[in-house]
Amino acid sequence: MQPLAGRTALVTGAARGIGRASALAFAAAGARVVVVDIEEDGGKQTTALIGDQGGEATFVAADLTDADDVVAMVDHARSTYGRLDCAHNNAGILGAATTLHRYDDAEWHKVVAVNQTAVYLCMKHEIAAFLADDSPGAIVNTASYSALVGVPFASAYVATKHAVLGLTRAAAVEYGRKGIRVNAVCPGTVRTEMTVERIGGNEKMEQAMHATTPMNRLAEPEEVAAAAMWLCTDAASFVNGHAMAVDGGAVAQ
Numbered sequence: 001m002q003p004l005a006g007r008t009a010l011v012t013g014a015a016r017g018i019g020r021a022s023a024l025a026f027a028a029a030g031a032r033v034v035v036v037d038i039e040e041d042g043g044k045q046t047t048a049l050i051g052d053q054g055g056e057a058t059f060v061a062a063d064l065t066d067a068d069d070v071v072a073m074v075d076h077a078r079s080t081y082g083r084l085d086c087a088h089n090n091a092g093i094l095g096a097a098t099t100l101h102r103y104d105d106a107e108w109h110k111v112v113a114v115n116q117t118a119v120y121l122c123m124k125h126e127i128a129a130f131l132a133d134d135s136p137g138a139i140v141n142t143a144s145y146s147a148l149v150g151v152p153f154a155s156a157y158v159a160t161k162h163a164v165l166g167l168t169r170a171a172a173v174e175y176g177r178k179g180i181r182v183n184a185v186c187p188g189t190v191r192t193e194m195t196v197e198r199i200g201g202n203e204k205m206e207q208a209m210h211a212t213t214p215m216n217r218l219a220e221p222e223e224v225a226a227a228a229m230w231l232c233t234d235a236a237s238f239v240n241g242h243a244m245a246v247d248g249g250a251v252a253q
Contacts, residue, residue: 011023022221035060078133140228147165189218
């Protein structure tokens with residue numbers, strides 16, 4: 001079964017990690033996928049992987065902190081495939097690992113721009129497209145386990161992920177009567193390149209990350225992607241404004 005057959009999906013941050021896994025999951029579910037990333041080589045590789053698996057995809061290079069790039073991204077989806085049906089706004093960065101009083105101001109503004117403002121811009125123009133096409137669209141934003149709890153040494157990341165959850169809930173309430181659904185996935189620690197780089201081969205650090213979840217392991221990108229894809233299907237037709245924890249039970253402790 002292909003629950004998204006005939007639909008167009010847009011996935012940001014799709015050059016690697018959760019975004020790549022999500023783009024592949026949407027394609028496997030039958031969607032035509034617009035792969036979006038500022039990193040062109042990785043984005044084109046994701047697009048090629050979808051093609052190798054028999055799916056349909058195009059790549060758009062975009063700086064999501066630039067409103068013009070975001071408009072062009074949405075316009076590309078509509079002009080190439082006729083409409084936009086769903087989006088996974090996944091792009092994000094970790095920022096510095098330090099205490100709040102030592103946080104660099106420039107680094108703070110960078111994290112806010114990528115993790116918060118860019119999500120706002122994506123939602124703004126995706127929702128406008130849904131409304132223009134009278135489409136019951138679906139959006140999934142990548143928040144985080146740290147949108148649900150406090151996490152030390154990551155003040156900008158935690159603050160922006162809380163903001164993403166706030167944007168998700170506000171939009172869900174505003175546009176629910178239009179048939180537009182907006183939800184968030186809240187992953188725990190995921191085995192992505194970004195996480196591996198942060199661990200830096202430190203086995204004790206990885207074991208400490210495992211210990212934060214009752215399942216005693218990191219999530220795989222495909223596990224988060226599966227949740228994001230499901231939230232855009234008709235099986236989730238009455239799920240709106242939800243923060244879906246994909247964290248192995250971490251917030252249940």
